[in-house]
Amino acid sequence: MPIAIKMPALSPTMEEGTLSKWLVKEGDTVRAGDIMAEIETDKATMEFEAVDEGTIAKIEVAEGTEGVKVGTVIALLAGEGEDASAAASAPTAAAPAPAAAPAKAETPAAAPAPVPAPAMAKAAAGDRVIASPLAKRIAEQKGVDLAGVKGSGPNGRIVKADVEGAKPGAAPAPAASVAQAPAAAPAAAPAAQDFGIPHEVEKLSGMRKTIARRLTESKQTIPHIYLTVDINLDKLLKLRGELNAALESQGVKLSVNDLLIKALAKSLVAVPVCNVQFAGDTLLKFKRADISVAVSIPGGLITPIIKDAGSKAVSAISTEMKDLAARAKEGKLAPEEYQGGTASLSNMGMFGIKQFEAVINPPQAMIMAIGAGEQRPYVVDGALQIASVMSATGSFDHRAIDGADGAQLMKVFKELIENPLGLLA
Structure with a gap:
């Protein structure tokens, strides 16, 4: 009997995907570990490896096919000693074709x-x-x-x-709770109206559809509360310069963002009531801080995760973040590298954005939005001076985190950045 190769679930949330490209053709011999196809999930384009040995007897789903349900038979593999042509014509009642029921x-x-x-x-x-x-x-x-x-x-x-x-x-x-709200179908998007204006139509990628769905879910079902603080960056910038001079021989160059990741993680550890997730009639209280970091990639956004960032050296965070960001832009992250996290950090300071309010990334309960550092009048030791100041805004899920607790997190975050030696302790 031929082996049915089915559309895999390449992530825990994947229900369907696009079979972007076949890297094998009928008659090719494959071994376990060979790359057979590229599949576009809701987050990235990923390679699909063979798990059995044999000959590709028949390709059931053409490359470029969208909306292929997980579990759909996409190809047939003839085993060792099996006639590939006979396998291709064999019935596959247990393996639905793409047009069959989902x-x-x-x-x-x-x-x-x-x-x-x-x-x-x-x-x-x-x-x-x-x-x-x-x-x-x-x-x-x-x-x-x-x-x-x-x-x-x-x-x-x-x-x-x-x-x-x-x-x-x-x-x-x-018991019924607000957390069940995402199960309801969102309101249909309004029909496009071009009003005769010259335009072109671009089909949404799987990633863009997922971003639209998740952010709509977030704003419709999560009661956001926003808390903003202004932070003096002068001591942090000075420490960063000293650390980079010391780490130059190791080929490590810290970014401000690396230090902010560390600061957020240590803040969540210090204020554990904010390192949580709302789950209907329960609350998940996390024992470590895994920070999802927003990275802009072609066609969308992805959030690779620095796991247990609170216990890692800033040099390790910097090295890991550079690797994750580079592979994110190439679409080569594994699902476990971008799914999960206990909180997120989004930095738009490099674009000159002074302050913004980020949308919570469900099912997380908070995200920190970082604005640009700029020269501003600021009171230092009771005297008005010009300092490098940035605005940071925390968005909190008010179902899980009270305003006072969110304020405590913002206070600790500010103190860590303004007294950055605590980041090295």
């Missing part, structure tokens, strides 16, 4: 009652349900028993699409 149709939603199918989602060596974190959260909110859900992801992994169409089962549903 992955949701495979869930128990079509049945009159949830049918237990633990083998679908159990780990081979135990009875643990294999499901993405997002699928687990949606299942908890909807009261869906994951033991009765068939997973369409790799190795039977349950993904978001599988849970959304499932009916409530044995698991008790939590």
Whole structure:
């Protein structure tokens, strides 16, 4: 029997993708680890590797096809000793073509009652349900028993699409909360009106669609509160110069942003009531600070993560950030390098933006917006002087973080930057 190669879930939130380019053709022999295709997800274009050996018997989905559901058969692989031409003509009833019903149709939603199918989602060596974190959260909110859900992801992994169409089962549903609001379909966008003005139409990429959806969700469902402080940068800039002189022999050059990442992480550790995530009737309290850093890339924005930034040396943060940013612009980040994070930092100072209010990146509960440092009158030790001053604005999810707690975080952030030796402790 031919091996069905299916559209993979390259991230926990991926439901569909664009098969951008085939790097193999029918008749080619592939081995495990060979790159077979480039697939555009909701965040980046990623390479898809072969996991089996054999000959490409048939390509089911042409390159350039958009909206290919996770789990859809995209090609057939003939195994060792198998006739590739015969494999190509073999029926594949268990593998839907792109035009077939989407992955949701495979869930128990079509049945009159949830049918237990633990083998679908159990780990081979135990009875643990294999499901993405997002699928687990949606299942908890909807009261869906994951033991009765068939997973369409790799190795039977349950993904978001599988849970959304499932009916409530044995698991008790939590009380209704604001966190369930994203499940509702957003209002339809208004029809385009060109009014006869010359223009061209550009189709949205998967990334741009995701940005539009997530930011709409954020502003519609998260009650933002904004807190702004002005910060004297003179001591930080002086320390940065001294550190760069000392690190020059190691080829390390710190940016102001590297120091701000460290400052935000240490602030979250110092004020743990802000290092949280709202989850309906529960609150996740994180034990470390993973900072998502906004990076502009062609066609959109991505947020690579400096994990446990509070405990890392600023030189390590600088080296790691340069590597992540470079690979982000090339579309070569792995999902775990940009999905997650406990809070975000967005710096638009390099564009001369004085101050702005950033939109929270769900499911996080806060984001720090950094403006440009500029010469301003500022009171230093009781005397009015000219200093390098920047404005920083924290956006907080008011469901999870009270204004006073957010203010405490902003106070600690300001103190760390104005007395930056604390960043090295």
